[in-house]
Every structure is written in C-alpha cells, then in structure tokens.
Amino acid sequence: MPHPRRQALAELRVKLRQALTGPQMLAFLPAAVLSAYWIGGEAYLLAVSLGFPVLYAAVGGFGQMSQPKVPDLPKLEVLLDQRLAEAHHRQKVFACFLVSMDDHDELLDRYGQAAMDRVLERVSDRIRAVLRHGDIVLKPDEGVVPVVMAPVRLMDLEMAIQVARRLQAAVEEPVSLESTSIYVSCSIAFSLSQQNPHRNGLKMAQNTHVALDDARANAPSAIRAWSEHMKSARLTRSHLTDQAVRALESGQIQPWFQPQISTDTGQITGFEALARWVHPEQGIIPPGDFLPTLESAGMMERLGEVMLSRALAALTGWDRAGVNVPSVGVNFAEQELRNPNLTEKVNWELDRLGLTPDRLTIEVLETVVAETPDDMVARNINELAAQGCRIDLDDFGTGHASISSIRRFAVGRIKIDRSFVMKVDRDPEQQRMVTAILSMAERLGLDTLAEGVETPAEHALLAQLGCGHVQGFGIARPMPFDQTLDWIRAHEARVKQPPLIGRKQV
Ligand code: C2E
Ligand code: CA
Ligand code: CA
Secondary structure, eight states: OOOHHHHHHHHHHHHHHHHHHSHHHHHHHHHHHHHHHHHHHHHHHHHHHHHHHHHHHHTTHHHHHHSTTOOSOOOHHHHHHHHHHHHHHTTOBOEEEEEEETTHHHHHHHHOHHHHHHHHHHHHHHHHHTSOTTOEEOOOBTTEEEEEOOOBSOOOHHHHHHHHHHHHHHHOSOEEETTEEEOOOEEEEEEEGGGOTTOOHHHHHHHHHHHHHHHHHTOSSOEEEOOTTHHHHSOOHHHHHHHHHHHHHHTOEEEEEEEEEETTTOOEEEEEEEEEEEETTTEEEOHHHHHHHHHHTTOHHHHHHHHHHHHHHHHHHHHHTTOOOOOEEEEOOHHHHTOTTHHHHHHHHHHHTTOOGGGEEEEEEHHHHHHOOOHHHHHHHHHHHHTTOEEEEEEETSSOOOHHHHHHTTOOEEEEOHHHHTTTTTOHHHHHHHHHHHHHHHHHTOEEEEOOOOSHHHHHHHHHHTOOEEOSTTTOOOBOHHHHHHHHHHHHHHHHSOOSTTOOOO
C-alpha cells in the first residue's frame, strides 16, 4: 500500500506534469518570458528562462520526452483519455482489458489481504510478461487488474479475444505462497477504442466495467467484449430490487438442479436446488447477482419458501416419473434459520406433498454454524434433524467451524468446498487437505460430499480417497427441472453398463 502522502505527491506531479507539458504551456512560454522582461528586466528574464526548464525537469517532463506515456500511474479513465487522443491523432486503435480474479472474495477470506496483495502482484507480473512495450498494467483494485494496450494499426474483436486468452493462460497458473499453492482463475472483459468515437476515457472505462459484470456472471474463466446492447442489459440498483421482488412472485426465480452421485455405486443420491432468475430479456441471471438485492430487501425468507416448495414439487415429479432420487438439497439462509416457525413451515410443506422428512436435505453454510451463538438457529436445525431431515454443512473448510459446533448442530454430511477440490488429482497439498477432512469426518461418523468436481481425474481420486459423494460440472451443470428426467435416464443407462476396463473381448 502506498503511503497516502506519497500518493498525493505523485498525483500532484502527474497533474503538474500534465499542465507543464501540455500544448497550452508552449503557447504561454513566449508570453511568460516577455512579461518577465517587462516586469523585472534581465534578471527576471533569466530567472524565468532558466526556472522553467528546472521545474520541467523536476516534474519529469524530460523523462516523459525520452520515455513517452509511462505514467506512474494515473487512474484508468485518465490514461484512457490520453490514449484515445493519441490513437485518434495517429489513426490507431487499442483495447482496454479488465482482468478480474474469480472467487476474489472467497480467496480473501481464506488467505487474508496480505497474501492476496502478493497474489495480485504476481498475477500483474505475469500479465506484464506477455505484453509488449508500451502496454500498461495498472494497479489492481479489489481483485481487478486494468490493462491498457498501446495504440496499434489493427486491433479488432478477434485479435482482442486472442490477447484475452493469452492473458488468461498467463494468469491461470497456481501461485505458490509459502507452503501452499493458490489456484486462481480469471474472467476478462474488454472494450475497443473504435467503440468510443467521442474519445471519452471515463465512458470507455465504464463500458469495460459493464462488460466485466457480464463476464463475472459467466465466471469462472469467462471472456466478454463490450457491445452497445449491454448498456440496456445492465440493471440499475433500485430497478433491480423492484424487478427481483416481482420476479420472485411471478415464478421467474426458480430452482435449477445439480445432481450428486455416490462414488461407490455411481447412483444418483440427490439433487441440489440452486436459484436461477430466468429473465425474459437477459437470459439466466445467477444467484450471485440477485441474492444480495433480495437480502437487503429482506426477501430471503420468501426466496426460501419458493425454493423449498418448488424443490419438493420436483421430488414428487421424479417420483411420479418412476426415477429414483432419494433427496433434494435446499440452501437455507441465516435469516430463514432464525425464524421460530421454520420447523412447522417445513413440516407443513412435506405433509402437503406426502413426503417423508428424509427426502429433504437442508444445506447450512459452515460460516453460519461457526459464527452463530444464536440458539434459535441451533434449535431449528436440531429439531429438523430430529424429525428426519438431513443436514449438510455447506462450503466446509471456509468457515472455521469447531468440531463441537458441528456436533451441536446435528450435521449429517459435510460438503467439502470447491477450493479444496480443485486440481486435487494433481496437487499433493490439496490431497493432504482433503485427506485430513475425510479422516476427521470418518472419526465423527459424518458422510462427505466434494463440491465443484470438474474432471474425471478429480472424481476418480476423490473416490479413491474415500469421499462419499461428488457434485460438480464434471458430472453435470445445474439444469432446469425439464431437463433432469432425460439426464437421469441417460445417467442410469451409463451406470448399468459394466465398465469397459477388464472386460473380455469377444
Ligand atoms: P453453493 O451452495 O456452494 O452452490 C454451489 C455453487 O457452485 C453453485 O453456484 C454451482 O453452480 C457452482 N458449481 C457447481 N459445480 C461447480 C463446478 O464444478 N465448478 C464451478 N466453478 N462451480 C460449480 P450458484 O448456483 O451460482 O450458487 C452460488 C451460491 O448462491 C450457492 O453456493 C449458494 O450459497 C447461493 N444460493 C444459490 N441458490 C440459493 C438459494 O435458493 N437460497 C440461498 N439461501 N442461497 C442460494
Ligand atoms: Ca449449497
Ligand atoms: Ca457449497
């Protein structure tokens, strides 16, 4: 972190330099010299003539002449203003990129600010290493590294996508910090100078940020280019609250389902219900984009009711279709878990559909269990468990829950967070962590599920280590209810087939 006074001085230098080195100064110089002579004679003339170059040198004007455009460092929009003017003048074009670390907040929680600063430093160095002279990497801000390319003759959409891919490949290598490796991925947004005919740096920065929202909504590892229609796609905050509340009531916010399978038998052991906003114009909006709005509007309980009743309705749908789905997992927010009427509400929903409590898995975040001394939360979870509902401890490994709090909350299964599962087949450190969690779970008599399993190799290794269940893109992405029956049937057919390995050739 730069010292605030040093930063203020640096900013003053940039401003002075801009004022002293701009074309306006050249226009004033003869007038300044002449007035000095009139006012004070030769002595003043000498002072101004010699003083100006000294001042010019002090603010780095000569340095700027010999080494153009390496500011130390202006804001993104200021740099873009300069580059837009330069590109226009020399009939060139350039791109501005925002490289955003996926899961920045989670990594920050897990490793702390100092470690993240170092990760971002390394990431910035790697980005610099794949760029050319004149391209500028600005200071990272909240996990986002801005990159402004030097103007060139040709930079179109295709070429910018290539650059983005190159940046992504450079960033997405594990960063080793002391004894651990941190796996990072990034989503990248960019916009092109030719999309900004009015040469407005602030606008170009804003556009790139709009594209970044879109990239983040499609993270991990998404790349998005800014386009004109994105302007209208971005929802303003006050609109969003109204819209989200209405979407909840009109059924636009609905559960999608992601399967969980047993590593032992390959059979489906459940589906997790994940909220999706199916927006008529904007397509699928992920929960990360609307949950905070619902939360601040005090609507999480209402979301919980909608998700619960629709997830249980899905169970009855699977039962009617004759497929075997033992249980559905529903995420319960802390707000809901504090409701003294929660048990009655859940029972009423189960009874209404004639379902036994063991068909419902309640997912509670590890952070809630770790941080709530709240007796109401513990009471609710224990009552639901006593009635036969299953309790999953979500995002395990991120929340520092003590063993006694796991015991206090009648947890039946822990869901090992994706950050431990990533690349577990290739990284001994990840393997050690997962092994430690699995052996702890075994001693406590808890079942286990690994989240975010993306590859067959991760799946195979987790099975070998003795993890009970797996869930992740490698098995299937979350899907709307309508697609689940086809997926279940195809999966059952795959499981029934005897494995090819070791089979006799006939
Ligand atoms: P979560 O409960 O940990 O859900 C798992 C998230 O990981 C889901 O993101 C899922 O789409 C994603 N995921 C699954 N497999 C993979 C994989 O292999 N790789 C990667 N990179 N990601 C994978 P999603 O659906 O965006 O949900 C984000 C979070 O939003 C959830 O995290 C949960 O905390 C919250 N959430 C979602 N629906 C609800 C809900 O109905 N109520 C409440 N209270 N929270 C919800
Ligand atoms: Ca969950
Ligand atoms: Ca989770």
